[in-house]
Amino acid sequence: MKTTFTTFALSFALCAVAGASAQSRRAVSASAADTVMLSERADGDYIVRQALVERKADSDYSVRYLINLATLDAALDGNSRQLNELNSFVSGMMRDSLVRVNSVVITGYASPDGPVALNERLARSRARDFRNYVDTKYGFSKKFNVKTSSVAEDWEMCRTLVEKSAMPEKQAVLRVIDGTQSPEAKEAALKRMPAAWDYMVKHILPPIRRVAMTIYYDEGSLVEQRTRICKPKPAPAPVPQPVVEPCPPAQPCRCWEIDEVANGIIVEMPDPDAGIYRNSAQGVRKAARRDVRNGREAAAYNSREAERIADEEARAAKKIAKKEAKAAKKAEKASRKIARELGK
Structure with missing residues (x-):
């Protein structure tokens, strides 16, 4: 609030x-x-x-x-x-x-x-x-x-x-x-x-x-x-969890994680007549630091996952390209052999 x-x-x-x-x-x-x-x-x-x-x-x-x-x-x-x-x-x-x-x-x-x-x-x-x-x-x-x-x-x-x-x-x-x-x-x-x-x-x-x-x-x-009328404190929003999609057998696994973007900190100011101002202010600062720390950890995790997926896709593409090159070379060799036989 x-x-x-x-x-x-x-x-x-x-x-x-x-x-x-x-x-x-x-x-x-x-x-x-x-x-x-x-x-x-x-x-x-x-x-x-x-x-x-x-x-x-x-x-x-x-x-x-x-x-x-x-x-x-x-x-x-x-x-x-x-x-x-x-x-x-x-x-x-x-x-x-x-x-x-x-x-x-x-x-x-x-x-x-x-x-x-x-x-x-x-x-x-x-x-x-x-x-x-x-x-x-x-x-x-x-x-x-x-x-x-x-x-x-x-x-x-x-x-x-x-x-x-x-x-x-x-x-x-x-x-x-x-x-x-x-x-x-x-x-x-x-x-x-x-x-x-x-x-x-x-x-x-x-x-x-x-x-x-x-x-x-x-x-x-x-x-x-003039005194501001205090309003009820809203319920905290649920913390989103990562969502993982099952991987098809012949394709590299792709995972998606919902990224929470914080656009501000809502600070609750206590009633001036209450004797808990100091404790409330300390709790707000502690919660704010915890949210920042969690956001940083989530961002680091998402970055690592993105790098891992990119590496896997690059290795799979390289493997497929190698197989296709080998097959093309084999087909070219067979074609030259057929041509020699026809010439005889």
Whole structure:
């Protein structure tokens, strides 16, 4: 039995789905994928199974705001790239029926400078402003569960940016940020380090004035598995035996042998679920070598028999020719004798 097995393995599909994300999905975290069998049908010599591979993921986008402002400026320092990526993601999400949004979280932030009360109002206003933007452009609140939150003074991001920077008096700045003073006392301590504070105003505080949006969604991918249907193994053909024709008494013996001509080797591939693949493959190779050896021996035997028959026929023809020549010579001698007698 000749078997062909072709499959798009579900395990491979899970890896492919986990590793594939659109270019616009900047930060994606996914849990383990779930596989749901959708259908199973026969297609000629194949069984075709379709499954849905689902995983949870999220996409993050961040836009910056100017100091003391809560109105989005699309042209401000990288905002256009973020908004274009968001637009590409939303466009693809709307076209893909296998994407289902669970929730959208919009968080407004303010930098840790200035009065805390003002920063609280700025953070909330920035979150509402960006929610209005996505509602106006995409209708998010009508379609999804959109939540807003705010962080008045983001000291955590401030510390991260300071730690990664090459600013002057960095260690002293980190000690102030990690201290237990009030936000106002921390700001006052930082301002007493003019070089460090000037660096923070230019490079650390502006990126903190932002809105971050995370879209939590379930994403699915269709996977198809095709399995060849195994057919019953046919019975082996009988091995032909030589046939010998009886020889007439006065003629040389002629023998005929049926010659088997092999036009290919049929290989049986075992069921992938069976644990006998190695033994089956060894048996096939052994049988193939035996068939080749038997074919060679049969060919050699036929060649020897043909040579023997040809030799016998040649000797018989030579013998007959010798007898005919002798008889002709005898007849010629008798003819000359008769001619001499008639002449007398």
